[in-house]
Amino acid sequence: MNASSFSNCSRIASTQRGFTLVELMVAMTIGLFISAGVISLFVETKQSYRANDGMARVQENGRFAIEYLSRDVRQAGFRDIFGTIPPTWPATDSIQGWPGANTAPSAASLTSYTANTDVFRIQYDVPTPNSLVTHTNTYYIAPGTSGEPGLQQRRVRVVTTATTTATTTTTAELVEGVYDMQIRYGLDTNGDSQLDSYASTVTNWSQVVAVRIDLLLGSSENNLAEASMSLPFERNDGTFFTATDRRIYQMFSTTIALRNRLP
Numbered sequence: 001m002n003a004s005s006f007s008n009c010s011r012i013a014s015t016q017r018g019f020t021l022v023e024l025m026v027a028m029t030i031g032l033f034i035s036a037g038v039i040s041l042f043v044e045t046k047q048s049y050r051a052n053d054g055m056a057r058v059q060e061n062g063r064f065a066i067e068y069l070s071r072d073v074r075q076a077g078f079r080d081i082f083g084t085i086p087p088t089w090p091a092t093d094s095i096q097g098w099p100g101a102n103t104a105p106s107a108a109s110l111t112s113y114t115a116n117t118d119v120f121r122i123q124y125d126v127p128t129p130n131s132l133v134t135h136t137n138t139y140y141i142a143p144g145t146s147g148e149p150g151l152q153q154r155r156v157r158v159v160t161t162a163t164t165t166a167t168t169t170t171t172a173e174l175v176e177g178v179y180d181m182q183i184r185y186g187l188d189t190n191g192d193s194q195l196d197s198y199a200s201t202v203t204n205w206s207q208v209v210a211v212r213i214d215l216l217l218g219s220s221e222n223n224l225a226e227a228s229m230s231l232p233f234e235r236n237d238g239t240f241f242t243a244t245d246r247r248i249y250q251m252f253s254t255t256i257a258l259r260n261r262l263p
Contacts, residue, residue: 054219054248058177062217062252065151065175070256072137073122073211077260080127085160087125089134092206095258096121097183099200100236108138111171114149116236117141118183118200120211124260134158141181144173146220151178179216179249180235186210186255193263200236209262212255216241219248 019027077094079087097120098105104113108121119140126133136156144150150173159166186195187207195210202208216233225246233241233251243249 050221051224051248054221054224055250058217058219058248058250061175061177062215062250065178065215065217066213066252066254068174069139069213070254073213073256074259075124076122076258078124079260080125080132083125083127083132085132085162087132087134088160089123094123094205094260095185095208095211096205097185097202100182104140108140108154110138110140110142110154112142112152114141114143114180117149117180118236120183131159131161134160139181141178144176146176148177148218148220149179151175151181151215175217177217177220179218180214180233180241181216182214182234182236184212184214186212186257188261193261208258210255210257213253215252217250217252218243222247224248 073095077091079091081087096107097118098108100116100118102115104110105119108119110119113119117140119138121136121138123134123136126135134157136158138154138156140152140154141149142152144152152171153174154171155169157168157170159168182200184198184200185202185208187197187199187202188194188209189196189207193209198212214233216231223246225243225248228243228246229249230240230242231249231251235241241249241251
């Protein structure tokens with residue numbers, strides 16, 4: 001290797017110095033900004049996913065609850081009057097309800113109950129070839145398996161044959177996250193088979209020809225909404241719902257005609 005080559009190597013080595021402290025601090029600052037941006041984007045994306053997932057679950061539960069109640073309530077009052085085993089319950093008992101109170105109505109035989117939410121009960125027959133099955137279904141709000149309020153069903157099933165009668169009672173949580181249920185009954189007060197008015201308290205249950213159900217559902221997770229929500233959901237005391245947390249809430253409503261009381 002000649003003298004010129006050694007001179008070039010020395011010159012290259014003399015120019016290969018490390019980063020200065022200022023350069024390192026600038027690089028670290030830029031890296032911190034980038035990391036903060038990535039973390040912020042991740043947090044916002046995760047929060048958006050949680051909110052969307054919570055809303056989807058609330059809507060799914062609400063649709064299921066409304067559909068289930070609608071199908072069951074439509075059957076209220078069906079009596080197998082042409083069967084070999086006649087019904088044993090009067091037609092006026094096909095629907096009955098209790099407005100919200102601090103304690104559960106004793107007539108409903110409930111083991112648990114969320115105060116100030118409505119309770120209602122329907123009854124109908126399901127005929128079979130050799131027996132008559134009478135269903136008495138009570139719907140109410142009570143704490144579920146998760147500890148949060150849910151829509152509960154108490155079902156009393158009476159199977160009557162020509163010689164025997166067997167009764168079974170079951171209670172099940174139909175939908176979780178149902179915080180309130182308010183019921184208004186459509187009344188035919190003049191006997192013309194037309195709906196005349198709505199009332200939350202009924203004295204003559206044979207006049208009921210329709211049921212309006214309002215449900216308030218909430219997400220299972222908290223801290224999903226940006227702020228506490230308020231909804232035009234009227235409660236028993238005449239006030240409207242205002243949340244005390246940041247769950248996602250939504251109200252669902254439907255009106256169901258009692259087919260067996262209409263022409």
